[in-house]
Amino acid sequence: MDILLIGGLWLDGTAWDAVLPELEALGHRPRALTLPGQGDGNAAATLGDQVAAVVAAVDAAQEKPLLVVHSAAGSLGWLAADARPEGVAKLLLIGGFPAANGGSYADFFEVRDGAMPFPGWGPFEGPDSADLDEELRQRLAAAAIPVPERVARGVVRLTDDRRFEVPVVVVCPEFTPDQARGWIAGGEVAELAQAKHVEYVDIDSGHWPMFTRPAELAHLVAGAASGS
Secondary structure, three states: OOEEOOOOOOHHHHHOOHHHHHHHHHOOOOEEEEOOOOOOOOOOOOOOHHHHHHHHHHHOOOOOOEEEEEEEHHHHHHHHHHHHHOEEEEOEHHHHHHOOOOEEEEOOOOOEEEEEEEOHHHHHOOOOOOOOOOHHHHHHHHHHEEEEEHHHHOOOOOOOHHHHOOOEEEEOOOOOHHHHHHHHHOOOHHHOOOOEEEEEEEOOOOOOOHHHHHHHHHHHHHHHHHHO
């Protein structure tokens, strides 16, 4: 199956380097996306530019792809499902949820000189980063790519209710499936409260399982691709 993988904030396609060979060995066709503004010098990239790149990758797939999105990129995946509701086979959300229509994409941290740099590990202390050793923390921080301001502060625009028909798998790393169900049922994730097909899968990791549990994550993704 075609599998498109998109990292969250400050990550490019190399975030999936340890996951790709595992998925290939399981018989899939994975492709990790590096989007406009992710290390290409395009500081003026917009949220619309990134959505267009994801939609183009969906259109270029040999068959309807599984779209795997991490953290804040959950909104990118949902926007792609909104743009191509009949073109996305399934959406797999790792440690994140889609923003509601009219909400900001990822206006979470200070913007400096037109971009939102990685804020350091302070905001992520606790379950998010508990499985990251010091060497990995240093490596990830050094490789972090500032998010263009027009991406981080972009406004999510959703127009096609057929997105609610796209099957969704919520992968729960630093939180539990029961917590995720509670947030959705309580109205904190309005978009998924309207989704018709939502499954929950647990993984024993922090917020970045592509680095700390790549083989386990690959098997989980492959299971979602096969419907198991």
